[in-house]
Every structure is written in C-alpha cells, then in structure tokens.
Amino acid sequence: MKDNTSYRYANENPCNMCMPMGGIISFKGVEKSMVIIHGSQGCSTYMRRHIAEHFNEPVDVASSSLNEKGTIYGGENNLRKGLDNLIKLYNPGLIGVLTTCLAETIGEDIERITSDYLKDRGLTDLPVVAVSTPGYGGTHTEGYFLALKKIIYRLAGKAGKNSRINIIVPSLSPADIREIKRILHVMDVDCILFPDYSDTLDRPFERPYKKVPDGGTRLADIAMMPGAAATIQMGVTAGDNISPGGYLESHFGVPLYNLPIPMGIENTDLFVETLKNLTGNDVPENLRQERGRLLDCMVDSHKYNFEGRSVVFGEPENVYAIVKTCLENGIEPVVVATGGKSNKLTELLKSCLNGCRGNVHFLDETDFSEIREKSKESAANIAIGHSDGRYLTEREGIPLVRHGFPIHDRVGGQRLLSVGYLGTTMFLDRITNTLLENKYGSYRSNMYQKFYQNTGDNPLQTMR
Amino acid sequence: MEEMEVVLLTGLPIEERRDFILTKGKQKRQLKCDADSVAGSVSQRACVYCGARVVLNPVTDAVHLVHGPIGCASYTWDIRGSLSSGADLYRNSFSTDLKEHDIIFGGEKKLARAIDELVRKYRPKLVFVYSTCIVGVIGDDLEAVCKAASGKHGIEVIPVQSSGFIGNKSAGYRAACDALMRLIEPGEKKYVIKSKNINYLGDFNLAGEAWIIKRYLSRMGVDINVVFTGDSSYAALKKAAGASLNIIQCAGSMIYLASRMEENYGIPYMNVSFVGIEDTSNSLRNIAKAFNDPEMAYKAEQLIEHETALVKPAIQRYREKLEGKKAAVYVGGGFKAVSLIKQFKEIGIDVVMIGTQTGRPEDYRRIGDLVDDGTVILDDANPAELEKFMLEKGADLLVGGVKERPLAYKLGIAFIDHNHNRKHPLSGFIGAVNFAEEVYATVCSPVWNYI
Numbered sequence A: 001m002k003d004n005t006s007y008r009y010a011n012e013n014p015c016n017m018c019m020p021m022g023g024i025i026s027f028k029g030v031e032k033s034m035v036i037i038h039g040s041q042g043c044s045t046y047m048r049r050h051i052a053e054h055f056n057e058p059v060d061v062a063s064s065s066l067n068e069k070g071t072i073y074g075g076e077n078n079l080r081k082g083l084d085n086l087i088k089l090y091n092p093g094l095i096g097v098l099t100t101c102l103a104e105t106i107g108e109d110i111e112r113i114t115s116d117y118l119k120d121r122g123l124t125d126l127p128v129v130a131v132s133t134p135g136y137g138g139t140h141t142e143g144y145f146l147a148l149k150k151i152i153y154r155l156a157g158k159a160g161k162n163s164r165i166n167i168i169v170p171s172l173s174p175a176d177i178r179e180i181k182r183i184l185h186v187m188d189v190d191c192i193l194f195p196d197y198s199d200t201l202d203r204p205f206e207r208p209y210k211k212v213p214d215g216g217t218r219l220a221d222i223a224m225m226p227g228a229a230a231t232i233q234m235g236v237t238a239g240d241n242i243s244p245g246g247y248l249e250s251h252f253g254v255p256l257y258n259l260p261i262p263m264g265i266e267n268t269d270l271f272v273e274t275l276k277n278l279t280g281n282d283v284p285e286n287l288r289q290e291r292g293r294l295l296d297c298m299v300d301s302h303k304y305n306f307e308g309r310s311v312v313f314g315e316p317e318n319v320y321a322i323v324k325t326c327l328e329n330g331i332e333p334v335v336v337a338t339g340g341k342s343n344k345l346t347e348l349l350k351s352c353l354n355g356c357r358g359n360v361h362f363l364d365e366t367d368f369s370e371i372r373e374k375s376k377e378s379a380a381n382i383a384i385g386h387s388d389g390r391y392l393t394e395r396e397g398i399p400l401v402r403h404g405f406p407i408h409d410r411v412g413g414q415r416l417l418s419v420g421y422l423g424t425t426m427f428l429d430r431i432t433n434t435l436l437e438n439k440y441g442s443y444r445s446n447m448y449q450k451f452y453q454n455t456g457d458n459p460l461q462t463m464r
Numbered sequence B: 001m002e003e004m005e006v007v008l009l010t011g012l013p014i015e016e017r018r019d020f021i022l023t024k025g026k027q028k029r030q031l032k033c034d035a036d037s038v039a040g041s042v043s044q045r046a047c048v049y050c051g052a053r054v055v056l057n058p059v060t061d062a063v064h065l066v067h068g069p070i071g072c073a074s075y076t077w078d079i080r081g082s083l084s085s086g087a088d089l090y091r092n093s094f095s096t097d098l099k100e101h102d103i104i105f106g107g108e109k110k111l112a113r114a115i116d117e118l119v120r121k122y123r124p125k126l127v128f129v130y131s132t133c134i135v136g137v138i139g140d141d142l143e144a145v146c147k148a149a150s151g152k153h154g155i156e157v158i159p160v161q162s163s164g165f166i167g168n169k170s171a172g173y174r175a176a177c178d179a180l181m182r183l184i185e186p187g188e189k190k191y192v193i194k195s196k197n198i199n200y201l202g203d204f205n206l207a208g209e210a211w212i213i214k215r216y217l218s219r220m221g222v223d224i225n226v227v228f229t230g231d232s233s234y235a236a237l238k239k240a241a242g243a244s245l246n247i248i249q250c251a252g253s254m255i256y257l258a259s260r261m262e263e264n265y266g267i268p269y270m271n272v273s274f275v276g277i278e279d280t281s282n283s284l285r286n287i288a289k290a291f292n293d294p295e296m297a298y299k300a301e302q303l304i305e306h307e308t309a310l311v312k313p314a315i316q317r318y319r320e321k322l323e324g325k326k327a328a329v330y331v332g333g334g335f336k337a338v339s340l341i342k343q344f345k346e347i348g349i350d351v352v353m354i355g356t357q358t359g360r361p362e363d364y365r366r367i368g369d370l371v372d373d374g375t376v377i378l379d380d381a382n383p384a385e386l387e388k389f390m391l392e393k394g395a396d397l398l399v400g401g402v403k404e405r406p407l408a409y410k411l412g413i414a415f416i417d418h419n420h421n422r423k424h425p426l427s428g429f430i431g432a433v434n435f436a437e438e439v440y441a442t443v444c445s446p447v448w449n450y451i
C-alpha cells in the first residue's frame, strides 16, 4: 500500500513543521505558562508568526537570541538572561524551555543550565520544563507530544489516587477542545483535560488586555494526573517513546485508553462508550439526539459523498480521523499523506484501507510535490488538510476543505468545529457542499460538452 | 539624533532596552539601534536567513534551495505576495531537510544530490542555496559544493551565507546582495549601455508594485533594465551592469548593492520613494533631473498632474474622515517608516509612536526630523513596549506585520497590514488611494462601536 517513490534528496514544499513549533502549542495549553526558545532569534519569530496568523491571537514567545559568540562559546549566558527578562516581563507561572537545531548542534545542556539558574536565583518553586526539541529531530507533532510528556513528568505530584479521568488531546482547534469539554460536561465526567488552549489561543475580546491570557490546564490539576483513575488519550498515532498517556501508564499505573480523535460516528461512539464505561453514567438524551442528527446527515448526503475521491494530508492523528470519517461516508481516500514518519499510522491505515474500492496511495515522509503528483494521477476531486495544500486547488483544480493547523489564507481556523457528533455533522457538511459546489459549477458545461458536442464517447468511463 | 529627550520609561522592566527608546524632545541622546536583540525580550525580529530570503525570493526562475532542517523552509514557503510575469519556480520552497544523521556526518553529499535532483527536474539556469543556522556549525563547505554543482551542470549555483546567528535581518540583506553581485556580469564589454536605461532596486513587486512604477517611468521615456528583485529573472539580472543609473527604494536592503555596483561598474545611484503622492512625484522629478532631460521633465510633470488629479478627490474625502487621528508604526525597515510618516501627513494623521526592526542610525535621524515632539521612537521593540506606548499615546491605529496585528486588535486598535503578504499595491498614486482607503476601512469600521 505504501508507495513513496524512490528516495529523494530534496524536499519540495514541506508538509510538516519542526519540533519546537509543536512544543509551543502544548505549553499554550498550560495555565500562565510562557515559552523561551533557545536558539537564534529567527526560529521563535517564524513560529510566532505562523501561530499568530492561524489563531489570530498575540503569541509572545521569547528567544535566547543566540548570536555568533553564544554559538561558539556556548549559549548559557544568553539563556539565563533570557529567563531573567522573560520573568520580569510576564511573571509566568511555568516556563517552557525548548531547544532548536542550533542549540542542540552546539550541545547545550538545558536541563543543567535551567536547574543551575533556578538555584542561583532562588526560584526553586518556579516550575521550568526543559524539552529537547531539535528542529531536525522530528515533526511539530512529535514536539507536541514530547512536550506534553515532559510537562507531566516535571509536575507529577506525590498526591495519592483520585477518581478523575485524564483526557489528553492532540493538536485540535480550540473549538474542538471546547466541544470535547462540553461532551465531558454533559456526560458528567470529572476530568483533567490537558493541554487546554481553547481559551489561551482563542480568547474573547475583553479589556483590559492581558499579556498572559487566562485559561489553560491548571498546574495543580496536571500534578494530579499520575493519580487519576484512567487516561483517555486521543493519540493512537503517537509513538510509544513520546506518548504522555503511555508514560502515565508505565510509570504510575494509570490505565490508558488510547482512542482516535472522536470524529465520525464510530470514533465518537467509541469515545462516548468509553466515558460511559469508566464513569457508569448514562449517555444523556441531548447527546443521543446529536448522534441521531449526524446519522440523518450521513443518510441525506450519502449519494453526493459517494462521488468524493479525497486527498487527506496533515498530522497523523488528524489524518487517521479524517480517513475514517471519509470511509464511513463513502468518500474514497485516494491519497493519504503525512510529512513525517509514522509507523503507527501506517499500521492503522493498513487495516482500515483494505476494503477500499480502488488503489490508495499512502505517503509518509512526503512533501507537497509528491502529494500533488499522486492526487492528479488518481483523479482526486477533494482535498482535506491545512492551507499549505492550496496548490492542489491552484495548480490542479482540486478544491481544498481547510482543516487542521496551519490555516493561513482563510480566517477562523481556531473556530473550525469537527469533533463529536455535532462537529462531525458540520465537518461533513463542509465536505459535501464543496463536492456539490464543484459539481454544480461545472455540470452544465460538462453535460454540454459530453452530449451536445458529443465528446463523451465512452459512457462507462466515469463508472467506478 | 539631536533634540531628543529621555522619556520616563516607567513600567519598562528590562533595563537594557531603555537605550533603544526615545521620545522626541529636548535632550540629546543617540538612539541605540542595529544591535543584537536582548535575550528574552520577545523581539519581533526575524533572522539573517529571513532577510536574505526576502530579497532573493522574488527572482522568479531560480531554484531557492534551503540547506538546513525542514522548519526553516516550511515557514518561508510562498508567504510573500511578489508577483511574476513569467516563471513561477520561485513559489516553491526546496529544502535539503537535514536530519539527525546529516548533523552528525555532514550535509554536503545530501546537498550536492539535492541540487542534482532539482536541476534535472526543473532545468533552472540559477540555483540559490541558502545556509541556515546549523550549516555553519556542522562545517559544510557550501562554497565548494555550489562550485562543483555549477561546473557539473553548467549553470550558476550561488551560495547565500545566511546562517541565522551571524547577525540580524540586515546581515541577511547583505548576504543577498553579495549573492546578487556574483550574478551580475561586468558591463562595458558585453552590453551597450543605453542612456535611459535604469535599474530599480528595492521593490519586490508585491501586488504588482514594480509594474506600476515601470509604467510611470516608461511614460517618461525611461526603460527599466531590471528590478531588484521583483519579477526579475536570471537573464535580466545578468545584464544589470548595463544600466546608466540605479534608483533605490528600500535603502535598508539595497544600499550596499548599489554602492558596490557604483564601485565596480561606475553606475551612480539615487534614493527614491514611491510611497505617497508627494514622494512619488518628487522621485519622478528627480529621475528626470538626473538625466538632465527637459522633455523628460515635462513628461514627468504631465504625468504627475494627470495622476494626482485622478486620485486627489478620493484622498481628500478620506482625509476629511481621518483628520486628527493618531497612528503608531512598527515596521521592518527605516525606508518604510520614513515614507509612512509622510503618507500619514497626506491624510491628516500624526504619528505618535514609530519603530523598526532593522533601522539604521541615518533612518532614525530622518524619522526624528519628520515627527512631532512627543513622538516615541523605538528600535527592535517587543509586544510589551508596543502595547504600553500605543495605549499611553492614544494611538487609533497601528501599522505592522502579521505578528503585530492580533495585538492591535486585542487592544481595540485599528490595523494596517504593511508586510510582504499583502494583496494590494501601496506604491505610486494608486497606492496612495489604496492606503487612504485601508486606513479609512479599519479606523472607521462600525465594529469599534461595539467594543
């Protein structure tokens, strides 16, 4: 099934970002936290720009601004000064220190530097979480999960068992996180959702402006995660070495329910079912009605959706959820792609794509040049993924339904709702309507060409 | 910068930042600028590589290959609105996607193979290879790899020395200019110098701005030899030495190239600005003056009169609505900042706070001359300072880039996008109307009534 063409030396239009980028997003989901990137000024500025444009929120991230001297003689002084200034400016409750390619290449030991720093300053109560995130070491997705794991590791308290349930979410839109919180609320689940950037990266307009936004998972809550009754992690594609839920299970014995993002009927059922089993609570009527409406939507749209041949790309966790949703609705995934290497995704797809009607191209460690090529080859008619896929529309005329991070050429990436029964319904409508728009847009001229001008010689050509 | 007073910088927690901030007033003090960013200050600046990429990326038919890890290429893929009349190879972001293994064993081989691969696939005449932070550290010899590839393929493969930590964005401009110099062939022998043929430096053809200026000049009887670098191509850049005059708009990025071309090829240069009616008109007049051509001067006057008449009424209408509003400006370079002050004056707006990421001392001197007493001037600002001074000075709008926009909006302040990603021209007479219209659209929007 996997069919990356022979080894290539040049990446042509990247489909992923670098590790520290994902780390920033994780820390954004922690109450009163700030991040400093240990490296040259550019890395942090690029990432801030990317995040700010997607979420339309100010994203203040410090940099140790390594210069030539720091690069040659070590960047400890820069990092210490950076921490001093960051604390003065923002008075954070927690600081994330992320490395970059440069810091890693010159061999900076951020664990040591930060612990020395805290001792010297008498700040041993200030939690500082140092995460090694060389840009060349992995994708932003890996940086995201690794940072979560490190935060839990650092904050894990000694408190005993509690009856709460950990909910660990992957990179989702703030609207999605809010929807998951709502489901948890209506199911009456006592939980710790982590990371929660639903407010910090999508805050309401209010005065006065706060430099450090409200919201985020509380530090005291994170400290309780090792004592929780169970963990539900939406991270079936996360590697074992970076899985925060896996860490909680292996080190603290918290049973792990590793589930896909609740998107599509099956995966949402799985989530709700798991909550039901863990809490013993019934599924309330309004949630059941939402499920019914999703079913109704699926039936109403099934014939339109059946014409869909989709290109799905982005972060592995999202890709898997979208592919499953496509399959449930008769939309045929023809190209499935992710920028990094993901063995878990490969495994998962193997089992679910087997029943597909035609040939599916699965591409990992890929780029947009390859995605484009394969999409064209397989006559895809809809693309689903972040806005870097816009060339598929511009160059190949394949409409793009924007989903995931980053979305730079449209507004509202932070408000896109796609999870749960309700969110899936909205997601499906976006897909179906895009297919319809495309169909209606060209239908008259197509039919005219085919039958009036008689170019449609083979009537079976379009049959699938 | 004389006649400047030290403001009470209360509430500025970082001591070291004080030298970078001034209020125009009575006491004498030089504004500190062109220095490394203060660690942890949350600078809005980008890096050397970014500066180099901004300048070179508009070369339309070149392969732009980033030698480094994936992120650097990912964050700079097609994020700028430079337009092309021909090739569109420049809209791709190519990367050697260095991984752990390459960091340990070196990336030279991978780079050489990546160049081979791209040359085979796209058949370019020119490849720019950008170096990123780690390339310098792992010791890859970019120069040697490029030279070998150049010989092998019979095309130009030019290294751009843009390792992130060697300085700030200005160092990147320099690296880009060095790369461009390597491309230009000596003039005299090969090309006949046409007398009314000029190079236009420092326009990246955002939203077709270089095309607008090209038309103005051609109406005056002046041909543009090549634009650096908006909508430029390998062939056109090669002939750059065949011009009789260089006009520079974005001095921050291009003055170095202009002076090197003067040194090497004897091409004189002059500064111009096509931002706002006043600057545009004066620049066209000055070009005619430089050629000492009365007919050209006459045509310039006609053009100015004609175009001004077309846009004046609209601008006047906006001015009536905007008179007395206060603007804050935080942009990349000094050229932009200076022209914005003048452009705001044309629509009746005073600038109350102004700063740049990479302004040079002479830029700040000009800024100091142009703004009123009490205006805050700052170099390499951070969000905390922008917030503080915009609120203290009662700014109604901010001009800035993508990172500054959400801050302005959260503060309930109007915003003008003045970055490389915008989709409408701000140059020339048409640009002056667009600018006024954008200011009007954001300052006078009904949404502010609800917050």
Ligand code: SF4
Pocket: A018, A019, A020, A039, A042, A043, A046, A099, A100, A101, A102, A134, A135, A136, B069, B070, B071, B072, B073, B132, B133
């Ligand atoms: S890939 Fe490395 S150098 Fe480039 S932005 Fe990411 S961390 Fe910085």
